[in-house]
Amino acid sequence: MKIRYNTEIISGAVFTVVGAALWLLIPSQIQTMEKGAVNAQTLPRIAIGGMFLFAVGLLLEGLFAKEKKELVITGDSFRxxxxxxxxxxxxxxxxxxxxxxxxxxxxxxxxxxxxxxxxxxxxxxxxxxxxxxxxxxxxxxxxxxxxxxxxxxx
Structure with a gap:
């Protein structure tokens, strides 16, 4: 069996979805009473926002890539x-x-x-x-x- 795939598209799509989900979960998971610009949610937002941006970049790179890797699965692949x-x-x-x-x-x-x-x-x-x-x-x-x-x- 041969499978053609692009790792950038797969990884980029997965981490874009994970990043978006985590971004939306921050308010419910990290509750804070602070109203200032810097609070308990600041560092997680920076980290997750960075992950999301790089994942989108990886996804775009995969969409415009010319080559796709080919994976050949045989019985020997599992050994x-x-x-x-x-x-x-x-x-x-x-x-x-x-x-x-x-x-x-x-x-x-x-x-x-x-x-x-x-x-x-x-x-x-x-x-x-x-x-x-x-x-x-x-x-x-x-x-x-x-x-x-x-x-x-x-």
């Missing part, structure tokens, strides 16, 4: 190193999705420690300090936000 690499990325994304679901009931520290351990085990980290560094960072982030900045974490 290739490239497919296995992509599959590892998909599993990593699934870890992040699971993290989104467990952070509320388990809290920041426990769910983040579980995420770190799952990712490190999945990618085959063998040395103890490969685990110690991100776990220590979880503790540091918790201390900075909860104790020093008085930000409530889930």
């Amino acid at each position: 290739s190193a490239a497919f296995k690499k992509e599959l590892r990325s998909i599993v990593y994304c699934l870890f992040l999705v699971a993290y989104c679901f467990i952070i509320q009931p388990l809290g920041f520290v426990i769910s983040t420690v579980l995420l770190v351990l799952a990712v490190m085990i999945y990618y085959g980290a063998r040395k103890w300090y490969y685990y110690a560094i991100p776990l220590a960072m979880v503790g540091i982030v918790y201390y900075v936000f909860k104790v020093l900045l008085h930000v409530s974490l889930p």
